[in-house]
Amino acid sequence: MPEHVIKNIIDLPAGKCRVVHACGTEVVIFSHNGAYRAYKNECPHQGAPICGAFEARLEPQHIEPLRGRRPDIVRCPWHGWEFEIADGVSLIDPAIRLRQYPARECGDDLIITVEPD
Numbered sequence: 001m002p003e004h005v006i007k008n009i010i011d012l013p014a015g016k017c018r019v020v021h022a023c024g025t026e027v028v029i030f031s032h033n034g035a036y037r038a039y040k041n042e043c044p045h046q047g048a049p050i051c052g053a054f055e056a057r058l059e060p061q062h063i064e065p066l067r068g069r070r071p072d073i074v075r076c077p078w079h080g081w082e083f084e085i086a087d088g089v090s091l092i093d094p095a096i097r098l099r100q101y102p103a104r105e106c107g108d109d110l111i112i113t114v115e116p117d
Contacts, residue, residue: 001113001114001115002022002023002113002114002115002116003111003112003113003114004020004022004023004027004111004112004113004114005106005109005110005111006018006020006029006109006110006111006112007108007109008108008109009029009031009036009105009108009109009110010108012029012031012036013031014031014032014033014034015031015032016030016031017029017030017031017051017074018051019041019049019051020112022112022114023114023115023116024116025040025114025116026040026041026042026049027039027040027041027101027112027114028040028041028049028050028051029103029110029112030051030074030085032072032085032086033072033086036103036105036110037085037086037088037100037103038100038101038102038103038110038112038114039088039098039099039100039101040098040099040101042098042099043076043078043079043081043098044090044096044097044098044099045076045078045079045081045096046078046079048076048077048078048079049077050074050076050083050098051074072084072085072086073085073091083097083098087100088100101113101114101115
């Protein structure tokens with residue numbers, strides 16, 4: 001599977017996200033709890049972008065999550081579907097999840113492995 005290097009990932013503040021293009025796929029990188037998570041930037045419900053060009057709705061003051069005020073979820077902007085940032089699992093239905101890509105740090109960079117669609 002092709003690997004993609006994201007330079008200077010350490011510049012991504014905690015609680016924020018960055019959208020990158022890798023192998024023809026739009027990928028969102030979340031900086032959360034000292035780790036980086038990489039997901040396809042697409043809600044499995046109807047394909048809405050999970051993270052816009054600037055930032056996702058991660059902070060609890062911006063939304064009222066279905067299961068309480070939690071900064072560890074991301075909410076789809078179209079229909080409000082919510083997902084755990086840690087593993088991409090839906091709060092609505094645990095059988096539904098964001099498509100996750102393997103990610104590993106390498107110095108100041110992040111390497112993600114993306115299968116083309």
